[in-house]
Amino acid sequence: MTLFSKANTNNVSLRSIWQSAFIRNNAPVLLIYIFILFLVFIGSIYSDRFLTASNMVNILRQSIVLGLLAIGQTAVLLTGGMDISQEMVARLVGLTVATIFAAFDSNPAMILPLILLGVVLGVFIGGLNGLLITQTHAAPFIITFGVAFILRGLNLAISSTPIRGIPSAYLEVYSAKIGIVPVNVIVMGLVWLLAWVFTTRTLLGRRIFAVGGSERIAELSAIRVKGTVVRAYIISSIFAALAGLFLLARTGVGDPSAAEGMTFQAIVASAIGAISLYGGRGSIFGTLGGVILLTLLGNFFNLMQVNIYFQQLLLGVIVLIAVAGYKSKRLGAL
Amino acid sequence: MKSTTASPKKISLFPDFRPTPRLVSAVDLAGQWAAPIMIVIVVIAAAIFAPAFLSPANLKTIAIQVAVLGVVTIGQTLVLLNRSIDMSVSAVLALGAVIVVQTDAGNSLVISLIQAFAIAAIIGLANGLLIAKRHVPPFIATFGMLVFVGGARLAYTKGQSSGTVPEFLRMISIKPVGTIPAALLVWLAVNIIVIVVLRYTRFGRWVYAVGGNPGAAKYAGINVDWVIITSHIFCSIFAILGGLLLSGYIGYVDLRMGSDYNMNSIAAAIVGGSTFTGGRGNMFGTAAGVTLLIMLLNLVVVLGLPIHWQYAMQGIVLVLATALQGFRQFLLSR
Numbered sequence: 080m081t082l083f084s085k086a087n088t089n090n091v092s093l094r095s096i097w098q099s100a101f102i103r104n105n106a107p108v109l110l111i112y113i114f115i116l117f118l119v120f121i122g123s124i125y126s127d128r129f130l131t132a133s134n135m136v137n138i139l140r141q142s143i144v145l146g147l148l149a150i151g152q153t154a155v156l157l158t159g160g161m162d163i164s165q166e167m168v169a170r171l172v173g174l175t176v177a178t179i180f181a182a183f184d185s186n187p188a189m190i191l192p193l194i195l196l197g198v199v200l201g202v203f204i205g206g207l208n209g210l211l212i213t214q215t216h217a218a219p220f221i222i223t224f225g226v227a228f229i230l231r232g233l234n235l236a237i238s239s240t241p242i243r244g245i246p247s248a249y250l251e252v253y254s255a256k257i258g259i260v261p262v263n264v265i266v267m268g269l270v271w272l273l274a275w276v277f278t279t280r281t282l283l284g285r286r287i288f289a290v291g292g293s294e295r296i297a298e299l300s301a302i303r304v305k306g307t308v309v310r311a312y313i314i315s316s317i318f319a320a321l322a323g324l325f326l327l328a329r330t331g332v333g334d335p336s337a338a339e340g341m342t343f344q345a346i347v348a349s350a351i352g353a354i355s356l357y358g359g360r361g362s363i364f365g366t367l368g369g370v371i372l373l374t375l376l377g378n379f380f381n382l383m384q385v386n387i388y389f390q391q392l393l394l395g396v397i398v399l400i401a402v403a404g405y406k407s408k409r410l411g412a413l
Numbered sequence: 414m415k416s417t418t419a420s421p422k423k424i425s426l427f428p429d430f431r432p433t434p435r436l437v438s439a440v441d442l443a444g445q446w447a448a449p450i451m452i453v454i455v456v457i458a459a460a461i462f463a464p465a466f467l468s469p470a471n472l473k474t475i476a477i478q479v480a481v482l483g484v485v486t487i488g489q490t491l492v493l494l495n496r497s498i499d500m501s502v503s504a505v506l507a508l509g510a511v512i513v514v515q516t517d518a519g520n521s522l523v524i525s526l527i528q529a530f531a532i533a534a535i536i537g538l539a540n541g542l543l544i545a546k547r548h549v550p551p552f553i554a555t556f557g558m559l560v561f562v563g564g565a566r567l568a569y570t571k572g573q574s575s576g577t578v579p580e581f582l583r584m585i586s587i588k589p590v591g592t593i594p595a596a597l598l599v600w601l602a603v604n605i606i607v608i609v610v611l612r613y614t615r616f617g618r619w620v621y622a623v624g625g626n627p628g629a630a631k632y633a634g635i636n637v638d639w640v641i642i643t644s645h646i647f648c649s650i651f652a653i654l655g656g657l658l659l660s661g662y663i664g665y666v667d668l669r670m671g672s673d674y675n676m677n678s679i680a681a682a683i684v685g686g687s688t689f690t691g692g693r694g695n696m697f698g699t700a701a702g703v704t705l706l707i708m709l710l711n712l713v714v715v716l717g718l719p720i721h722w723q724y725a726m727q728g729i730v731l732v733l734a735t736a737l738q739g740f741r742q743f744l745l746s747r
Contacts, residue, residue: 173504211732211736215735215736215737215739215740215743216739216742216743217689217735217736217738217739218735218739219690219741220552221683221689221731221735222732222735222736224676224731225677225680225727225728225729225730225731225732225735226728227728228676228724228725228727228728228730228731229724229725229728229729229732230728231720231721231724231725231728232722232723232724232725232726232728233725235719235721235724236719236721236722236725239721244625343556343560344558346553347557349658349668350553356550356553357550376549386568388564388567388568388571388572389564389568390564391560391563391567391568392564392565392567392568393564394560394562394564395557395558395560395561395562395563395564395565396561398557398560398561399539399543399557399558399561401557402547402553402554402557403542403543403549404545
């Protein structure tokens with residue numbers, strides 16, 4: 080009798096799987112990965128070119144720019160803010176670095192100093208965003224929106240035509256491979272791992288979650304709220320600068336229309352990855368799922384030869400469906 | 414004796430900052446009167462440095478641009494008063510112009526006008542439902558709508574522009590009535606209607622109540638969701654009206670038409686004394702903000718500066734105005 084009841088409690092039915100805390104807490108993230116598998120399944124049925132190693136590697140490489148922006152955006156979203164200036168930071172870094180490369184006659188010795196310069200530019204603009212937001216108590220997305228427009232003017236002042244003169248050694252950032260796997264895909268994998276360690280295992284990462292959850296409680300727990308927020312914006316801009324440097328290697332020219340519309344895609348990727356837009360909730364795995372899903376969809380559209388004019392419409396439909404399924408998780412909301 | 418419940422040390426640029434009542438009222442006045450004062454300064458500066466600014470032809474250009482942006486900004490102010498924001502106005506504006514201008518020869522003007530306004534109402538309704546019922550952050554919901562409506566327009570036109578602007582649109586836009594263009598009269602008429610509605614009707618008081626404190630408004634028996642949805646519907650309708658005026662003014666419809674109206678309408682409303690936390694701002698301030706912004710943008714052209722300084726100008730105006738309003742709100746809430 081006792082044996083029977085014991086067996087009964089251990090009986091793993093579908094309902095008890097559903098009721099397990101892990102599934103319930105991570106349902107949105109798991110849903111994305113299920114959806115990704117579903118898309119891969121459909122794609123492999125539709126075309127035999129889809130589920131090949133080269134196409135999969137290609138998708139991973141296409142996801143790098145969006146991934147970099149989304150990691151930075153996630154850090155800011157977790158504090159309860161938003162960074163609209165990302166794509167303009169990426170563009171500014173690309174144009175500045177390209178201009179200096181051209182001025183130094185494509186000297187390969189300039190590569191490392193210029194990468195450093197790009198990152199410093201990111202730190203500077205991120206610091207500016209963070210200080211403007213924390214010191215004036217203004218709405219984050221509008222401040223960064225304004226900064227984005229200032230940078231747009233600045234970018235057009237630098238150049239309105241593509242800038243040539245990138246040293247060929249720099250293009251290796253995009254094209255270097257080990258076997259068939261590009262080096263940048265491996266590095267990006269490490270970056271995702273570092274991002275996970277950062278959000279879950281470091282002091283600043285946990286402070287960002289705390290500030291996003293409740294600024295008041297974070298302040299009472301002796302966390303420097305303003306300093307944490309400023310650091311989050313600096314992280315966001317650094318990743319935007321890295322995305323700009325990667326785009327420079329991909330296109331091979333300083334492109335004055337680089338990264339158009341990527342900021343919003345980064346926000347959408349984080350949002351469908353269940354990063355709360357009110358801050359304080361979410362996991363970097365969700366962001367990874369969102370990034371892969373969006374990249375996969377782009378690849379899918381091209382494979383199915385969807386008319387370019389309908390691609391934006393479909394993206395809009397997906398965004399609206401994702402947004403309509405969005406559930407407010409703000410603590411103590413009205 | 415020291416208090417045991419000492420508040421944590423504030424991290425700020427000015428650690429011992431205590432706003433005096435005089436400072437609070439000064440910043441409040443500055444927030445309300447910044448736009449009118451700046452208009453006077455800009456006009457005086459323009460009269461000294463760029464006499465061409467005050468020529469009748471240029472003033473007529475300014476008047477029409479003020480009217481177009483003014484109509485759109487009235488809608489934007491309406492949603493800002495409700496703690497919401499509308500990022501989809503530029504897409505709605507362009508879509509309206511496309512529907513009316515690119516109509517087939519068989520369709521009469523009246524039917525295409527009805528179509529345009531009905532579609533605007535549906536888009537506004539969708540925005541309002543997402544924000545009020547699904548609690549999606551307004552910025553994300555309306556930005557998703559921007560992508561969707563932009564995609565719908567692209568799918569409808571295939572990126573081509575065709576058709577001619579009906580005579581009726583030219584008539585309500587640039588045809589002079591006496592010495593002033595008709596568009597300015599349309600703007601004044603809309604302004605008067607909205608001011609009367611906001612000031613003397615139940616709906617107007619509800620808008621301010623919901624913006625001031627949604628929780629209190631709910632307990633006072635106001636249907637908060639309904640007020641937010643209605644405001645969004647009117648915002649989209651005003652955006653379409655702005656699009657009709659704009660197409661009548663420039664005389665054609667193209668792909669990039671009206672793309673900076675999001676930015677400009679928000680900046681103008683904020684300069685004119687609206688805040689992101691709702692409940693503050695009025696149509697007089699908005700009118701002043703619109704006039705100031707258009708004058709500054711026009712000054713860039715009159716002074717012969719490169720056109721990309723317009724972007725930088727928009728960004729600087731938005732950042733400064735947001736910083737001022739954010740600081741004002743912060744001081745008032747102490």
